[in-house]
Amino acid sequence: MGTKLERRQKIRYAVRKKVSGTAQKPRLSVFRSNAEIYAQLIDDVSGVTLASASSRDKDIAAQKATKLEKSKMVGEAIARKAKELGLAAVVFDRGGNLYHGRVKNVAEGAREGGLAF
Numbered sequence: 001m002g003t004k005l006e007r008r009q010k011i012r013y014a015v016r017k018k019v020s021g022t023a024q025k026p027r028l029s030v031f032r033s034n035a036e037i038y039a040q041l042i043d044d045v046s047g048v049t050l051a052s053a054s055s056r057d058k059d060i061a062a063q064k065a066t067k068l069e070k071s072k073m074v075g076e077a078i079a080r081k082a083k084e085l086g087l088a089a090v091v092f093d094r095g096g097n098l099y100h101g102r103v104k105n106v107a108e109g110a111r112e113g114g115l116a117f
Contacts, residue, residue: 005023011066012096019093021043028078028090028117030097037071037102039078039110042089052086053077071102075109082115 004116023029026041038054055061057077067071082090090110097103111117 008096012095015093019091021047021093023050023085023089025089026050026087026089027093028084028107028110028115029051029093030095030103032095032097032102035067035069037074037106039074039106041078041085041087042080050087051081053081066070067102068105071105072109072112075106075111078106079110079113079115082110083113088114090105090116 019027021044023043023045026043029040029042031038031040036055038052038056040052041050042048043050046093051059053074055067055074056070057074060073060077063070063073082088092107094103099107107117
């Protein structure tokens with residue numbers, strides 16, 4: 001079976017086979033570490049990150065909130081940045097994590113911010 005990390009890496013590759021972002025509909029990639037959470041809008045055709053948000057951003061990090069609440073704020077922040085770029089739709093990439101907890105909160109925050117996926 002391998003380690004937990006190897007298992008997650010295999011899942012990431014499987015997800016990436018199916019999910020690819022374009023300039024019009026970028027990939028919303030979520031990375032979750034133990035303490036923080038990061039989201040990026042990626043155009044896979046040209047291999048460029050269009051926008052990013054994380055729980056380390058000054059406005060989010062300054063708030064006294066749980067990791068779940070911060071995840072939702074990250075989702076809303078990435079949606080705001082997408083709107084500024086004129087993007088309405090994205091493809092969600094859970095990055096080998098289960099669609100649950102903090103990853104799910106990022107997705108919900110992004111949806112509330114007006115992103116469609």
